[in-house]
Amino acid sequence: MISYLLRDVRPYGEGAVDVRLAEGRIVEIGRALTEGDARVYDGEGAVLLPGLVDLHTHLREPGREDAETVESGTLAAALGGFTAVHAMANTDPVADTAGVVEQVWRLGRESAHCDVAPVGAVTVGLGGEHLAELGAMADSAARVRVFSDDGRCVSDAGLMRRALEYVKAFDGVIAQHAQEPRLTVGSQMNEGVNSSLLGLTGWPAVAEEAVIARDCLLAAHVDSRLHVCHVSTAGSVELLRWAKAKGWDVTAEVTPHHLLLTDDLATTYDPVFKVNPPLRTSADVDALRAGLADGTIDCVATDHAPHALEDKEAEWGAALPGMTGLETALGVVALTMVAPGRLTWRQVSERMSSVPARIGRLENGPQPQGRPLAVGEPANLCLVDDTLSWAVDPAASASRSRNTPFAGRRLPARVVATFLRGRPTVLDGKPASS
Numbered sequence: 001m002i003s004y005l006l007r008d009v010r011p012y013g014e015g016a017v018d019v020r021l022a023e024g025r026i027v028e029i030g031r032a033l034t035e036g037d038a039r040v041y042d043g044e045g046a047v048l049l050p051g052l053v054d055l056h057t058h059l060r061e062p063g064r065e066d067a068e069t070v071e072s073g074t075l076a077a078a079l080g081g082f083t084a085v086h087a088m089a090n091t092d093p094v095a096d097t098a099g100v101v102e103q104v105w106r107l108g109r110e111s112a113h114c115d116v117a118p119v120g121a122v123t124v125g126l127g128g129e130h131l132a133e134l135g136a137m138a139d140s141a142a143r144v145r146v147f148s149d150d151g152r153c154v155s156d157a158g159l160m161r162r163a164l165e166y167v168k169a170f171d172g173v174i175a176q177h178a179q180e181p182r183l184t185v186g187s188q189m190n191e192g193v194n195s196s197l198l199g200l201t202g203w204p205a206v207a208e209e210a211v212i213a214r215d216c217l218l219a220a221h222v223d224s225r226l227h228v229c230h231v232s233t234a235g236s237v238e239l240l241r242w243a244k245a246k247g248w249d250v251t252a253e254v255t256p257h258h259l260l261l262t263d264d265l266a267t268t269y270d271p272v273f274k275v276n277p278p279l280r281t282s283a284d285v286d287a288l289r290a291g292l293a294d295g296t297i298d299c300v301a302t303d304h305a306p307h308a309l310e311d312k313e314a315e316w317g318a319a320l321p322g323m324t325g326l327e328t329a330l331g332v333v334a335l336t337m338v339a340p341g342r343l344t345w346r347q348v349s350e351r352m353s354s355v356p357a358r359i360g361r362l363e364n365g366p367q368p369q370g371r372p373l374a375v376g377e378p379a380n381l382c383l384v385d386d387t388l389s390w391a392v393d394p395a396a397s398a399s400r401s402r403n404t405p406f407a408g409r410r411l412p413a414r415v416v417a418t419f420l421r422g423r424p425t426v427l428d429g430k431p432a433s434s
């Protein structure tokens, strides 16, 4: 196996050093290291971060390989600096059995450009009526620890309680897509001034907040672990602050798109801006940024949701909700959080690597992820040029889908290299294999 010497890189954006990778690990960190037989990669002062970990990726395989595959989605992930992604369960067939999660896990092992941790469905077929075989998925080769009906809410309180109780046996977590279905019938966008002006059915903040409040109480009642997906409102941040103050084991994620975009974009009627939960107001965006900065929101997760052209390029009402996000996540976080001084690179690495890895129980797994930059740790790394801004070009994406809401925007900070256990998956900003 080739060893690499990364010259002139800045771990966590701090002082410049050289870093040697060998046998899949970081073996030496210091100044002016000798080359030996290593291949030298000149970092030119780039920021070195632990490989990013996504808790929320839709890879669409099995079932919608026209929109994304494990291969294409993980290449997009690697280009975005990720070394592990959690693959959401709303595939076809749904990942609700040990057989399906093992299939996704095996595809990851065979074809992926990063590690793939399958998420198991909470209920059979995402139907919301019967618990899936959570224990069998946990015991399978895929070692599932995160369970979610994402795309749909586990709205039945009794079922949610039983799911929270069930996963305690294997240290699992229920990742809830918080959306009270009775409050969002026919909803098309955020309920507010813009939905009134446009005459589109609104998705009110309370539909998210009511479920978060209920689930925090349920998790506390049975002393289990809850994770809240894609938090989108200021009120949700308040509820999480309350739950954390109580000492409850509740974590939450925010997406890059909810950190940057608002429901003003719905006035374009361009369905690339249709997403679930919907884009909210600038007051919500401010609260989400503040919550991510102060740790009330634990981590960033992409909710990368690729869609085929025919599903997305329809009129607003008919288009499916969802946006791609793996390749742009770090750039959007750099723009919204690092550039304004709200997060240091070290804090970004917590919120995009170590914390999501811990929530998904990957940090001590057989292939550890989210580990610190230190000698002896697995060489899962990304190198970020924070002096290079770039314009997002949907046509240049490695994803099979093109539905990025950031097309044409300039983002600061570009991923120039990614290493998975010492092997480059991305070099000079391009797939390492090509």
Ligand code: DOR
Residues within 6 Å of the ligand: 058, 090, 150, 151, 152, 177, 274, 275, 276, 277, 305, 306, 321, 322, 323
């Ligand atoms: O916008 C979304 N798209 N939100 C979800 O919860 C599901 C996702 C998808 O699977 O397309």
Ligand code: ZN
Residues within 6 Å of the ligand: 150, 151, 152, 177, 229, 230, 276, 277
């Ligand atoms: Zn969701």
